[in-house]
Amino acid sequence: MVILDLKLNNVLGFKDIHFNFTYPKKLRKNSLGEECLKGVPNFRYKKVNVVMGSNSNGKSSLGKTIWGLCLFFRKKESNNLIKLMSDGSDSMNISIDYVCASETQKYILNRVAIRVKKDENLTTGYSIKMDYDCVTLRGDDTYETACKNLVRKIYNLDYLDCLNAISHSDGWFIAMPITETGFDKFELELEKPNRELFSNILFKVLNTLDPNIQSSTVSNEIDDAYIIKFDDGKNTIVKSGDRITDIRYLSSGTKYGFIIATVIYSIGKQHNGLFYIDELFSYVDSDIEIAILNLMISLLGDCEQLFFSTHNSEVLLLPYPLHSFMFLGKEKVDDQIKIKTICASDVEKRNNVVVKNLYDNDYFDISPDSSRIFEIEELFDNGEQ
Amino acid sequence: MGNNNLIQYFVEGECEEKFINVFKTGSDAFLKAGKVEVLNPVNKIITEARARTIKQNTTVVLVYDIDKGNIDVLLSNIKTLKNHSLTKIIHIQSVMNFEDEIVRSTSINSIDEMFSTKGVENFKEKFIGHKNIKSKLEKVKFDNSIFWSKVYRNGQFKDFAIKGSIKNIRKE
Structure with a gap:
């Protein structure tokens, strides 16, 4: 399974956020090799996604969202979805485009939209409406051309009917720190x-x-x-x-x-297809983390995708394409603090720059505000100890 | 990997923070990228602990208004930074303050014209919370060559009023 596009509103810490995991044109040099589906060379997707950001900026939430969606698709149990909802007084909206391989070894692009709303009249307490469409990819398809063949409908399907129609043959692997339940x-x-x-x-x-x-x-x-x-x-x-x-x-x-x-x-x-590795290396030496990350990348197969979240900025020295580096941060919009996402390739077009240099100068505007930490010293200076 | 190009901004308030963060990235960026922290260098002390966290060879950019603040605080902060071998210090002075700089470098005649606000505090709220401040500034014909270019050689901060100081943080 490969995720190509993900829109989330009122999902865990996310309000109105859009992730895209495709890239527009083939790179002349790509240290990750071919980042496309086998036999569909123009269907370009980000095979490796290094996810960085300060604490509480959504790295684990993104993993939990993907995990919750996979469980919902597979087990068809609404609680896996409902527990992703953040504000119960508002509806939760999720839209996802993903590709999986069919039994006939053809690739299918799926588009699923989900809306969850509180509804006291239902036994679960929530109404879940879904919309679904899919298209079999042709050899000359790009993500953009394939999307044109998807027709978005309104939320008119009961979720069980929709889930029975969805093609979701692949597995997933979510690894999180052992402090997570x-x-x-x-x-x-x-x-x-x-x-x-x-x-x-x-x-x-x-x-x-x-x-x-x-x-x-x-x-x-x-x-x-x-x-x-x-x-x-x-x-x-x-x-x-x-x-x-x-x-x-x-x-x-x-x-x-x-x-x-x-x-x-x-x-x-190649048991799972989709891998979300969330801050698994916080206790591990940086060089070992980098060695294992590169081993994982080498082992990734066709129609597979890796998300790798870390606080280790040394990873940004690796010569991956710019589109592999995704940052999460927070921004204040209309008195609300929202999580934002920015991909290195969104703001920097030269592919020969070292992302670490940009990151160290907070080019992506995601640096944490540590001023509160320094204020602690003032508490002692003021005799409040 | 050297860190010769690291920049640390200490700025007067959230408007300056937003302004620099917005104009340090993207194809139309005109400011050099760097970490931005709200710490008014003419009003608040840069502590030893804070100074120690700044990496060696970092250029420190102090952004402040000249209509308020205290020269003694500024001098103390410069001393602290130099004690930590942070010798590349650039002063960016808003003459007389951030709002005046905005008015001078755009087509508006008063700061309230920009968002139809009532007073400076109201303007600041709108500026900080605006979704697309770049396009908003474009609409009022923002000229980045004027912003932070005026030098005011009077008052308590006159010794640090240097013509062309902005060039040090302008993208080449």
């Missing part, structure tokens, strides 16, 4: 032959994070369990379903190695 868990159930591969990946990740880790082996006695051995003879067993925070002997960053290895495995096996 439900994410403090190592979860990977594999067939026996695949456990060896995962164990190898796990060892390479853990050993990079902590060279004292000597090996990772598949447990013969417990399903989906891995024995981690240290050079001083200690060992710990970790099995699918275990809480990450409960893993013994590992440092905070090394514990994240279990999630990181799971992500790498999933991308490498």
Whole structure:
């Protein structure tokens, strides 16, 4: 699954925001290789999206929104959608364009619009109306030409009828910090032959994070369990379903190695299609984060897409196309503070500039206001301690 | 990767903050990009902790009105910055204040004409909250070559009134 366009209003922290994950013309040089669908060379999409922004600026909310939508499409349960609603007194609107591969290996561009409103007369307390259209892509299509064949209707479909019609064959992988509800868990159930591969990946990740880790082996006695051995003879067993925070002997960053290895495995096996990796590397060395990011990119397959949110501005030194860097910030409009999005390629057309230099000078106007921090000193100076 | 081109703006208020943030990006940008913080350098002390967070070789741009403030505060701030080896300091003076600069560099005759406001505070609210201030300024024939170009060689800040100071932050 590849997301091409996303419009959100009254969704978590987002008010009237528009994300676009396509780019207008082929680049002469692109270090990410071909960023298009296989066999549809002009259908250009942003395969890699590095998402940056200060705290509370929507990085995790974007991941949760995508996750909630995927769950809603797959499970057809309205609560996955309703919990994304921010202000109950207003309607929530979502519009998404995405591509997925059909069973006949053709690509289908889908456009789904959803409107959720409070309605006390319904048992769920909410009315959900949807509109849906799709088109099979031709070999010479661009996103723009394919969109012309989509006819937007008004919200006239019941959501279950609409969801039954939607093509949504692909999976997704959302990884969030373990402080997020439900994410403090190592979860990977594999067939026996695949456990060896995962164990190898796990060892390479853990050993990079902590060279004292000597090996990772598949447990013969417990399903989906891995024995981690240290050079001083200690060992710990970790099995699918275990809480990450409960893993013994590992440092905070090394514990994240279990999630990181799971992500790498999933991308490498091309199980999911859409990956949202949200600030998973806050406890991990910058060089290791950058190495793993580039490995993930190399492993990404056709009709797949990676979102990678981080606070590490060193990532901005990487020679990706400008359209790969997306920033989230806040702006004051009519007395309201809103989240805004800006892509590096929106404001800078030269592709040979280092985005880090622009970021350091707050070219994207997303720098946090740290003046409150410095005011704390004044509290002590004023004798309020 | 050097940081020779880093710029830190300390500005009088939110209008200046918005103005610089709007005109430092995009194809029609005329100001050099930099971090902008509302800290009136003629009214508020730049603390040691604040100065220590500014990276070495950063150019510090002090933007302030000359109709109010205190020269002693400004001198103290300059001293603090220099103590932290921040020697590239540029003074951008609004003569006499931000609203006067806007009136001088546009076709309006009084600041209230821009948004049909009643008074300076009302104008500031509208300016700060405006969705597209660039196009609004265009409509009143904003001339960026006039903005912040006037030099006023009287008053307490006259020693820092330097002709052409704006060129240091104009995009080449």
